[in-house]
Amino acid sequence: MNKxxxxxxxINFDNPILTSSGCFGFGLEYKDYFNPNxxxxxxxxGLTLEPRTGNIGTRIAETPSGILNCVGLxxxxxxxxxxxxxxxxxxxxxxTKIIVNINGSTVEQYVEIAKRVNEIKEIDMVELNIxxxxxxxxxxxxxxxxxxxxxxxxxxxxxxxxxxxxxxxxNVTNIVEIAKIVEENGADAISMINTxxxxxxxxxxxxxxxxxxxxxxxxxxxxxxxxxxxxxVAQNVNIPIVGMGGINSWEDAVEFIMAxxxxxxxxTGIFPNPLLPLEVKEGLNNYCIKNNLKNLQDIKGIAFxx
Amino acid sequence: MFLExxxxxxxxxxxxxxxxxxxxxxxxxxxxKPGQFYMLQxxxxxxxxxxxxxxxxxxxxxxxxxxxYEVKGKGTNEFKNIKPGENINLxxxxxxxxxxxxxxxxxxxxxxxxxxxxxKFLTEALSPKNNVTFICGGRNKESMNxxxxxxxxxxxxxxxxxxxxxxxxxxxTIPLLETLKNKNIYKIYTCGPQxxxxxxxxxxxxxxxxxxxxxxxxxxxxxxxxxxxxILTKEGMKKVCKDGPVFDSKIIIND
Numbered sequence: 001m002n003k004x005x006x007x008x009x010x011i012n013f014d015n016p017i018l019t020s021s022g023c024f025g026f027g028l029e030y031k032d033y034f035n036p037n038x039x040x041x042x043x044x045x046g047l048t049l050e051p052r053t054g055n056i057g058t059r060i061a062e063t064p065s066g067i068l069n070c071v072g073l074x075x076x077x078x079x080x081x082x083x084x085x086x087x088x089x090x091x092x093x094x095x096t097k098i099i100v101n102i103n104g105s106t107v108e109q110y111v112e113i114a115k116r117v118n119e120i121k122e123i124d125m126v127e128l129n130i131x132x133x134x135x136x137x138x139x140x141x142x143x144x145x146x147x148x149x150x151x152x153x154x155x156x157x158x159x160x161x162x163x164x165x166x167x168x169x170x171n172v173t174n175i176v177e178i179a180k181i182v183e184e185n186g187a188d189a190i191s192m193i194n195t196x197x198x199x200x201x202x203x204x205x206x207x208x209x210x211x212x213x214x215x216x217x218x219x220x221x222x223x224x225x226x227x228x229x230x231x232x233v234a235q236n237v238n239i240p241i242v243g244m245g246g247i248n249s250w251e252d253a254v255e256f257i258m259a260x261x262x263x264x265x266x267x268t269g270i271f272p273n274p275l276l277p278l279e280v281k282e283g284l285n286n287y288c289i290k291n292n293l294k295n296l297q298d299i300k301g302i303a304f305x306x
Numbered sequence: 307m308f309l310e311x312x313x314x315x316x317x318x319x320x321x322x323x324x325x326x327x328x329x330x331x332x333x334x335x336x337x338x339k340p341g342q343f344y345m346l347q348x349x350x351x352x353x354x355x356x357x358x359x360x361x362x363x364x365x366x367x368x369x370x371x372x373x374x375y376e377v378k379g380k381g382t383n384e385f386k387n388i389k390p391g392e393n394i395n396l397x398x399x400x401x402x403x404x405x406x407x408x409x410x411x412x413x414x415x416x417x418x419x420x421x422x423x424x425x426k427f428l429t430e431a432l433s434p435k436n437n438v439t440f441i442c443g444g445r446n447k448e449s450m451n452x453x454x455x456x457x458x459x460x461x462x463x464x465x466x467x468x469x470x471x472x473x474x475x476x477x478x479t480i481p482l483l484e485t486l487k488n489k490n491i492y493k494i495y496t497c498g499p500q501x502x503x504x505x506x507x508x509x510x511x512x513x514x515x516x517x518x519x520x521x522x523x524x525x526x527x528x529x530x531x532x533x534x535x536x537i538l539t540k541e542g543m544k545k546v547c548k549d550g551p552v553f554d555s556k557i558i559i560n561d
Contacts, residue, residue: 025531029548032307045533053536053543060524060534062380065352067526074533074543219354271527272347272356274309274397 003288004281004296006040008240008263009163009188011124013040013097015284016296017253017277020244020267021046021101021127021167022071026085027094033274038281041097043265044081046129048103049113051077057211061200066221066246067268068198070212073103073132073139078116086122099165101127103139107148107155114160126162128153128187131169131194133216143169143178143194150181157186165189165242168233170225171197179233190233191242191265193226219268220246227259234260235304248276250283260301307400307529308334311393315370317386321448323377324420325386326362326455327394331371334396335364340406340428341497341520341552344373344398345528348381356397357381358525358547360423360497363430363455371396374423374452400528401551404428404495404518409435411492414485416478416506418443418498424520426456428495433461439485440464443478443498447471479505491515507555517555521546 004015021043027036036042054074061068076085081100089098100123104110110128117123130149132139142148153166166182168175170193179190195216200209208214226245234241243261247253248269256264269276288296312329320326334344338361345356363372377386388394406428413436417425422442432438439462444450446469453463464481465473474480478498485491486509496506497520510517523546526532530548537544539557544550 023527023532025529025533029527029529029531033309053538054533056538058524059536060526060532062353062355065354067354069526069532069534071533071536074536220351268354268526271532272354274529 003293004284006262006295006297009125011097011163013263015040015281016257016263017281018043018099018242018263018265019270019277020265021129023267023270027089027098028092030270030274031092034278036094037096039096039277040263041099041124042094043099043101043127044085045075046073046101046103046132047075047078047081047113048073049078049109049116051075051080055212058209059211061209061215063198063200063217064221066217066219068200068210068215068217069195070210070215072212078113082116082120086120090122097124098122099125099127101129101167103129103132107152110152111155111159114156118159118161123162125165126160127165127167127191128156129167129194131167133169133171133195133197133214140169140171140197143167144172146178146181149178150185153182153187154185163188165191167194168192169194170222170229175229176232176236179237183237183239187239189240189242190237191244192233193222193229193245196222196225218246220248222246223252227255230256230261231259231303234301247280250280250287253280253284254287254299257296257300258303260304262297262300307398308396310334310396312371312396314388314390314392314394316390317388319386320374321451324449324452325375325377326452327373327375327385327388329371329373329394329396331369331396334398335366335369335371338364338371338399339403340431341403341424342399342401343551344396344400345525346373346385347395347397348384350380350384353380353384355381355526356528357385358400358528360520361399361427362423363426372426372455374426374455376420397528401547402549404520404552406431408432408493412437412439412489414439414441414482414491414494416441416443416482416494416496416498418478418496418502419445419449421496421498421502421520422452424497429461430457438462439489441466441478441481441485443467443502445469478502479509482506482509486513486515493517496520504560507558507560510555518552519555519558520552521550
């Protein structure tokens with residue numbers, strides 16, 4: 001019996017393992033290393049209505065146990081998703097769940113892209129990205145302001161005919177407040193955390209290393225922050241959580257589930273170890289067997305229930 | 307593309323901060339082409355990302371894979387301390403590589419500094435069926451030590467050094483212009499410092515010669531998933547890891 005399967009927003013997932021937006025391209029980049037259908041689902045690279053070239057200059061810098069990035073939502077736009085990317089995923093036999101990450105500079109743009117996504121039947125769910133730290137207009141500005149976060153969620157929820165996950169930024173004073181507001185405004189689930197705003201300086205040049213000065217920090221360095229935030233939010237909302245931030249092993253995934261996450265998402269960890277999703281899956285299954293769990297979800301939130 | 311633990315056979319200092327790493331490989335060497343690269347994993351877990359290292363040479367018969375690398379930061383500092391007998395995990399081969407499918411042509415290959423790395427495999431791939439002129443540029447005599455590891459039979463090799471301690475004093479464009487005067491050159495292949503490639507691309511354009519350049523960029527994933535290494539080209543955004551690292555110079559914005 002499958003101990004990892006999970007019902008998430010009314011859809012049956014084979015396992016709770018997703019790959020995070022921006023770390024798994026458009027689903028096929030890692031197919032030489034493992035079959036993407038082994039995943040519970042794939043969250044595609046962040047999309048906008050129109051194509052975007054992203055930020056210029058250096059986009060990536062390593063830090064201890066983490067990386068900073070300022071890609072800035074480079075993407076081919078929703079037309080290419082609909083006409084090329086999704087048909088190609090299907091042609092390549094991808095039948096795992098597909099979650100599309102949507103972005104905009106105005107509430108109207110978020111609504112417009114949500115309407116477009118409605119028409120693509122192969123997309124199972126939507127992740128509303130109100131937390132990208134690397135774009136000047138939109139992005140994190142939406143997720144850091146409770147009122148705007150609520151409004152964006154509400155307006156998208158009104159038009160969207162698929163389950164809606166709202167991705168939260170950790171760059172706020174009170175994450176619980178934002179989580180409650182997006183719940184009140186119709187979010188079906190929350191994914192957290194997006195990257196932490198950071199920077200590095202080139203000490204030889206005396207200038208910021210990243211082309212966009214600041215970037216989003218991801219990787220194991222942010223994991224304790226992410227676990228803490230999931231733990232706080234899980235106790236204060238009634239909608240499920242996709243936990244992510246520096247998952248590098250099955251043990252890390254267990255931490256997120258014990259903190260209250262229903263699903264877990266692997267991002268940066270796949271870069272050094274392309275086989276990480278499979279290792280996490282196997283490790284979680286073995287963990288269930290060893291601890292006589294009928295299903296992994298039996299340990300969800302036990303860190304605050306005990 | 308493969309993931310493979312490879313045993314280190316040799317890891318020797320060639321000059322300054324330049325090292326030559328030889329590994330025993332199996333599946334990851336079978337399809338490799340000149341100009342491709344591998345992502346080498348660091349053992350220190352706080353050094354998160356793999357390091358993209360250009361393929362120096364592959365000996366398919368002996369199943370030996372060679373990397374000529376420069377010790378620059380944390381990751382490559384770790385690589386230099388790896389001892390024979392130890393393992394290192396490779397991911398690759400990755401990227402496009404040079405187009406070597408040409409015959410009976412006059413070719414110029416130019417490597418500058420660390421850009422000499424892909425040229426051993428490339429010169430050997432092109433020289434049997436073409437007339438190859440190989441121009442090597444470096445800071446000084448020591449920077450040419452790597453040439454001892456090349457097989458340069460039937461290849462006209464010209465050396466330039468900044469300090470004149472070996473070969474022509476000056477940069478690679480001096481012998482390049484000289485060669486263009488004397489021969490009808492079909493194509494230039496190059497890898498090296500940005501400024502050097504910029505001049506070479508200009509010369510190629512002026513003389514209406516095909517040119518392939520190998521670029522370098524900070525990379526996250528190496529497979530086109532993270533878009534951390536994208537550059538703006540005349541044909542839009544291109545990923546250095548997947549669409550490159552070798553590009554036709556025609557699409558490179560070079561002003």
